[in-house]
Amino acid sequence: MKTVANLSDYKSTTRGTGSPSSIILAVGGGKGGVGKSFLSTNIGIFLANMGFNTIIVDCDLGAPNVHTCLGEAPPKLNFHQFLSGRLENFEAAAVATQFAKLRFIAGGNDHQELANITIHDQSRLMSAIYTLNADFTILDLSAGTHTSTLDFFLMADRHLITLTPDPTSIENAYRFMKAAFFRRIKRFERQLGLEALVASIMAEPEKNEIRVPADLLSRILKENPEAGRELEKFMHHLRFELVINQTRSTKDVQLANSVSTVSKKYFGLPAGVLGHLDYDNAVWHALRKRRPLILEFPNSPLYAQILAIARDLASPHLKKAVI
Amino acid sequence: MRGEDEAMQMREGARAAMAGKTFDQNFYDLLEIPRNAAHHEIVAAYQRAKEAYSPDSPALYTMFSKEEATELRRLIDEAFMVLGNQTKRREYDNILLAREGRSETERPPAQPAPTPSVSPAPNIPAPANTNAPLPEGFARSRLSVYEIRADMEHEIANQKNFDGPFLRKVRQYKGIHVDQMSKETRISRSYIVAVEAEDFDALPAPVFVRGFIIQIARILALDENRVANSYMTRLNVKES
Numbered sequence: 001m002k003t004v005a006n007l008s009d010y011k012s013t014t015r016g017t018g019s020p021s022s023i024i025l026a027v028g029g030g031k032g033g034v035g036k037s038f039l040s041t042n043i044g045i046f047l048a049n050m051g052f053n054t055i056i057v058d059c060d061l062g063a064p065n066v067h068t069c070l071g072e073a074p075p076k077l078n079f080h081q082f083l084s085g086r087l088e089n090f091e092a093a094a095v096a097t098q099f100a101k102l103r104f105i106a107g108g109n110d111h112q113e114l115a116n117i118t119i120h121d122q123s124r125l126m127s128a129i130y131t132l133n134a135d136f137t138i139l140d141l142s143a144g145t146h147t148s149t150l151d152f153f154l155m156a157d158r159h160l161i162t163l164t165p166d167p168t169s170i171e172n173a174y175r176f177m178k179a180a181f182f183r184r185i186k187r188f189e190r191q192l193g194l195e196a197l198v199a200s201i202m203a204e205p206e207k208n209e210i211r212v213p214a215d216l217l218s219r220i221l222k223e224n225p226e227a228g229r230e231l232e233k234f235m236h237h238l239r240f241e242l243v244i245n246q247t248r249s250t251k252d253v254q255l256a257n258s259v260s261t262v263s264k265k266y267f268g269l270p271a272g273v274l275g276h277l278d279y280d281n282a283v284w285h286a287l288r289k290r291r292p293l294i295l296e297f298p299n300s301p302l303y304a305q306i307l308a309i310a311r312d313l314a315s316p317h318l319k320k321a322v323i
Numbered sequence: 324m325r326g327e328d329e330a331m332q333m334r335e336g337a338r339a340a341m342a343g344k345t346f347d348q349n350f351y352d353l354l355e356i357p358r359n360a361a362h363h364e365i366v367a368a369y370q371r372a373k374e375a376y377s378p379d380s381p382a383l384y385t386m387f388s389k390e391e392a393t394e395l396r397r398l399i400d401e402a403f404m405v406l407g408n409q410t411k412r413r414e415y416d417n418i419l420l421a422r423e424g425r426s427e428t429e430r431p432p433a434q435p436a437p438t439p440s441v442s443p444a445p446n447i448p449a450p451a452n453t454n455a456p457l458p459e460g461f462a463r464s465r466l467s468v469y470e471i472r473a474d475m476e477h478e479i480a481n482q483k484n485f486d487g488p489f490l491r492k493v494r495q496y497k498g499i500h501v502d503q504m505s506k507e508t509r510i511s512r513s514y515i516v517a518v519e520a521e522d523f524d525a526l527p528a529p530v531f532v533r534g535f536i537i538q539i540a541r542i543l544a545l546d547e548n549r550v551a552n553s554y555m556t557r558l559n560v561k562e563s
Binding site: 165167174175211212254255257261262263265 | 380383384386387391
């Protein structure tokens, strides 16, 4: 029985020209150690198990470790071969894993300069990711709000944000969302001829009553309704989907709803809660053994929680029975 | 008792609806609910907002300053005080609609105009089943008190073709809300709406529809047999 839907009719409108050949999921979050790699690899495993061809791309250029999370040895093939021109085809860098239909592209482990990627290399990389031949491409991003990280994040169709209930993590998640928000405005302001307007508004935020980013959008809309509406359309594609990790109580789970409410108000953009993952020592044990959690501890409650998230991501693309 | 300044506040809220600023949103946007949200949705939204903006909420940290958070909490309480109260909500809706109509005449209202409500004017006694004497020019239906209009009374008396839109017209004239009708007759709201819209596909078998019509006609104080015969004839014609 084949569950995979026909994906060719799925069109992304997030980028100006053409549509990506796969559905791109970006997993970001600002802070390190909140479970970005854990989430990306596990979502990848579940999507592959559902029958989707999935490629995980380790976009954490400076400190890659997707291979460890997947329980694989660092592969010989990685980004670097592609960027240095030794590999023609980016997809050739995708190596198979122990899971059928799941491949991953590792970040370079040995190259000094890879973390500081040039603009040129970055755009090469992005268009290569854009044309990867798969059903799902998962981008495991690095911590922080470096522009290259933000660009990878913004090129995706689904924007996942991982955070833990700690104040530091929440703070960084907000910082990351804010940076992504303004990066996105920057990306489209020239295209829509709004550069001067945005600059003049932001020069005097107090006078223009810009208290939160949402105000900026409504202000632009007021000053230049036509381009403003276009911009609003582009901005609304930036829908943050929160995954709250390491929850220890229901209060922690509710926190995700609060973060979503607050960020909706703050950015004026839709934000949702994709799911939560309980704190579980099994993760730590599995990582010690360098084995994926679902192989080492298939009875962990996390199994169902990750499955729920993966299903949610896949559901628009699953073939449904018509009764 | 509704004070003068409260009415003022509500007008303020409505004014803000047009401004589109985060701290000046209308009460619906503030609670992030649609205009036609049900009461329980409003309560849930209020609780969610309360939780999100509570003083010790980690979710607020670094996003809004202390003063801003206090202001947001005040706005949320205010929003709930109005939207959580049926009468005040209706008044607020009217103010909002009036505002929008004035400032953006070219745009149709975001949603169908609300069914004229049961809200009685302040000087009319509200409950329908008390025996208190009515002011001159008012009459009582089983569920409401309404102002008698000669033209409508004439139209009802001479009506031969009782179709869905006419039933709606009579119901609105008598100031009965769909929800009230639904509660009293125990016919689901969607069926009542479908009857009035003559959406026959959404209705059950004719024998049930006849029962609905009879009940609705009784509430509207119309001749139930005449109404039912007229409506069922229409339905049969449309069906075949």
